[in-house]
Amino acid sequence: MATVSEFRICPTTGLKVHSAAEKLIKANAVVAVVFLAIGGLFGLMVALTRWQAVHLLPADWFYLALTAHGFDVLLAWIIFFEIAVLYFASAILLNCRLAAPKVAWAAFWLMLIGALVANVAVLQGGSSVMFTSYVPMKAAPHFYLGLILFAVGALLGVAVFFGTLVIAKEEKTYEGSLPLVTFGAVTAAIIAVYTIASGAIILIPTFLWSIGLVSHIDTLMYKLVWWGMGHSSQQINVSAHVAVWYAIAALVLGAKPISEKVSRLAFLFYILFLQLASAHHLLAEPGLSAEWKVFNTSYAMYLAVLGSMIHGMTVPGSIEAAQRARGFNNGLFQWLRKAPWGNPAFSGMFLSLVMFGFIGGISGVVLGTEQINVMMHNTLYVPGHFHGTVVAGTTLAFMAITYLLVPLIFRREVMFPKLAKIQPYLFGLGVLGISVFMMGAGTLGVARRHWDMNFADAALTFDYPPAAFLMMALNGLSAVMAATGGLIFIVVVVGSVLFGKKVEGKIDLTGGAAVAKYGSAGTLKIPGTAVLVAVFFTCFVLYYFVNWKYLSELWPLR
Amino acid sequence: MAIQPPESRLWWKEPVAKVELIWVIVAFLWGLVMFFMMIYWHAAGKQNISSEAYRVDPASYQKKAEELAEKYKTGERAGIPIVKPPAGSDIYLIARLWQWWPIFELEKGKAYRLHISSLDWQHGFSLQPVNINLQVHPGYDFVQTITPKDKGEYTIVCNEYCGIGHHQMTGKIMVVD
Ligand code: HEM
Ligand SMILES: [Cu+2]
Ligand SMILES: [Cu+2]
Numbered sequence: 039m040a041t042v043s044e045f046r047i048c049p050t051t052g053l054k055v056h057s058a059a060e061k062l063i064k065a066n067a068v069v070a071v072v073f074l075a076i077g078g079l080f081g082l083m084v085a086l087t088r089w090q091a092v093h094l095l096p097a098d099w100f101y102l103a104l105t106a107h108g109f110d111v112l113l114a115w116i117i118f119f120e121i122a123v124l125y126f127a128s129a130i131l132l133n134c135r136l137a138a139p140k141v142a143w144a145a146f147w148l149m150l151i152g153a154l155v156a157n158v159a160v161l162q163g164g165s166s167v168m169f170t171s172y173v174p175m176k177a178a179p180h181f182y183l184g185l186i187l188f189a190v191g192a193l194l195g196v197a198v199f200f201g202t203l204v205i206a207k208e209e210k211t212y213e214g215s216l217p218l219v220t221f222g223a224v225t226a227a228i229i230a231v232y233t234i235a236s237g238a239i240i241l242i243p244t245f246l247w248s249i250g251l252v253s254h255i256d257t258l259m260y261k262l263v264w265w266g267m268g269h270s271s272q273q274i275n276v277s278a279h280v281a282v283w284y285a286i287a288a289l290v291l292g293a294k295p296i297s298e299k300v301s302r303l304a305f306l307f308y309i310l311f312l313q314l315a316s317a318h319h320l321l322a323e324p325g326l327s328a329e330w331k332v333f334n335t336s337y338a339m340y341l342a343v344l345g346s347m348i349h350g351m352t353v354p355g356s357i358e359a360a361q362r363a364r365g366f367n368n369g370l371f372q373w374l375r376k377a378p379w380g381n382p383a384f385s386g387m388f389l390s391l392v393m394f395g396f397i398g399g400i401s402g403v404v405l406g407t408e409q410i411n412v413m414m415h416n417t418l419y420v421p422g423h424f425h426g427t428v429v430a431g432t433t434l435a436f437m438a439i440t441y442l443l444v445p446l447i448f449r450r451e452v453m454f455p456k457l458a459k460i461q462p463y464l465f466g467l468g469v470l471g472i473s474v475f476m477m478g479a480g481t482l483g484v485a486r487r488h489w490d491m492n493f494a495d496a497a498l499t500f501d502y503p504p505a506a507f508l509m510m511a512l513n514g515l516s517a518v519m520a521a522t523g524g525l526i527f528i529v530v531v532v533g534s535v536l537f538g539k540k541v542e543g544k545i546d547l548t549g550g551a552a553v554a555k556y557g558s559a560g561t562l563k564i565p566g567t568a569v570l571v572a573v574f575f576t577c578f579v580l581y582y583f584v585n586w587k588y589l590s591e592l593w594p595l596r
Numbered sequence: 597m598a599i600q601p602p603e604s605r606l607w608w609k610e611p612v613a614k615v616e617l618i619w620v621i622v623a624f625l626w627g628l629v630m631f632f633m634m635i636y637w638h639a640a641g642k643q644n645i646s647s648e649a650y651r652v653d654p655a656s657y658q659k660k661a662e663e664l665a666e667k668y669k670t671g672e673r674a675g676i677p678i679v680k681p682p683a684g685s686d687i688y689l690i691a692r693l694w695q696w697w698p699i700f701e702l703e704k705g706k707a708y709r710l711h712i713s714s715l716d717w718q719h720g721f722s723l724q725p726v727n728i729n730l731q732v733h734p735g736y737d738f739v740q741t742i743t744p745k746d747k748g749e750y751t752i753v754c755n756e757y758c759g760i761g762h763h764q765m766t767g768k769i770m771v772v773d
Contacts, residue, residue: 214605218598257733284598298607322731324649324738340627347623415729416720416755483727485755490763497674498766500751594642594743
């Protein structure tokens, strides 16, 4: 049993905060941010290399930097932060002690050592295999070992989360059902177990192969299982960042879910229907039947997509309802105009929501359509799409909640408030550019993971259309903007955590979300959200069919 | 609030708001439309990747491709044979570090059974500027029946990272009348 002195009462939320949980959240979040800084720098260098007029790095360094970028941001930054989110959503939100803090620290160190080992392997130069490490291209054994250690650590962290839920239930630290945010975190954690199991099934034999104990790994089987990890881990990200959206809406505006039932059902869809969605990474692959592809992409995917489409309405809907209850009841959009746009937690969250839906979401479904994929597979359209999901969506959402974690968990005031205020816009706009311009270049055929779109050293030369070069220049400029936004985030967060003014007593999280004086509407009416959703749906349908139109003009294939 | 347990302990009995319900139904139906669109295209569309593929041993695949090239060779470019196989026939393309081999000359509007396989690592067949993209595995012979629509010179770019020469790996398909 934890003793009372291990807890403090949060003066702002009234929650009981377990000090071991708090320390672990801090450690994981800090390391996450450090990896974001390193990985983001690699990303900038990659983007500046692909801007043909700049062409920053030589070829070997380009492939090295791209491998490091993929690993450091997609795995290290995101998963360290997710572990922090899991501890927050369990121990903190449930007023509970964290199960087995020692195990949680072991998890932390395993992940950290694993991430460092993998980074060392990559920087040594012999493991520029990209984070997907498709066989039979071989990395140094310690590259795979690093990944495995990292995964084991993450699995332990997830176990601590589940343990904490059990303790909370037994010790009755909360009443009734789990809060929605915690429910979302449970979704993420369940998917994580499946994900890490797939990772183990494929990475352990690959490690043994790299040291010569296994003679052959089938390339197609590798991809099938690898994406069982690679795709599901994206569903962890989605579950986690949707939970973060709900958390921010609640903390900043006191927003309530429109209906608990629908929001929880939408999370459930993620668990039920994502397993086979690894199929949409294999649409251009030999050896898999069309029936298998159609069934698995759509059965599994469109119901998970349905889950996201539901959240895409219920999150802004809950914000609209909260704002209208505060009295912002004029017209369709007063609630939105009067939202706390100067509060980076809110603006980051809302930009994440909008861009995840419009950019990442729509492009993902189109890219994942069995036949349309042939026009996009392995072109820059693919990284364009996922910078819309995992950067504009997940990363921006995580940045946004960090602005609340700094005062709540680190108990420091956010420094440089003016910079913090513009940060989500700068980063968001930059990422918007990265996504859209890479998608544009991909539509023009430009290959991903490719050092030279001039093909200067190739025996048979070729030039992409001039528009493609323009796209890559704009991509480079957007990358500079995104990197500046990222740098500001890191300066603000690291500065605040180290040197920020200590917070005592109650704090105002709303960041100027005023309450209008005149009356409030008790009833639930969210016409503004209905309009937003209708606009989204129209864009979705149009873009979807435009791509079928393009496809119909392609050379016949059967 | 979403960070607290639901206010009503019987939250699953609360009614669902009407806008929410409408959206769930619309989104669900849209999912069905997208599902049936793929099936419809298999019946009515002309662009469907074939799932025809065979396990193949790289050495014997190479032999087949070389025999074909030998038989129908018409010239050479940058040391790579230019091969003009009969319309409608099976043609064998090799992907290897870092080359697409050979160069094919195909007739516009005629269908060919294009086989693609790798002799070493994975590669990405990316036909430009048409923008047809297929994954190439070692040990798998992937067969697509492809019909060139317009004449001209087309480039095969490698779009699966395959090591340090990845960006030098190009090939050609020439389409003639
Ligand atoms: C300053 C911010 C960023 C910039 C400028 C940037 C830019 C890029 C560029 C240009 C590529 C290479 C595309 C290619 O040549 O194939 C890339 C790849 C990638 N990025 Fe980013 N990125 C940024 C942030 C992020 C973040 C935060 C994440 C993840 C959370 C991320 C995940 C990835 C992944 C997974 C790849 C693919 C690597 C691979 O192909 O193996 N990026 N990024
Ligand atoms: Cu290649
Ligand atoms: Cu390649």
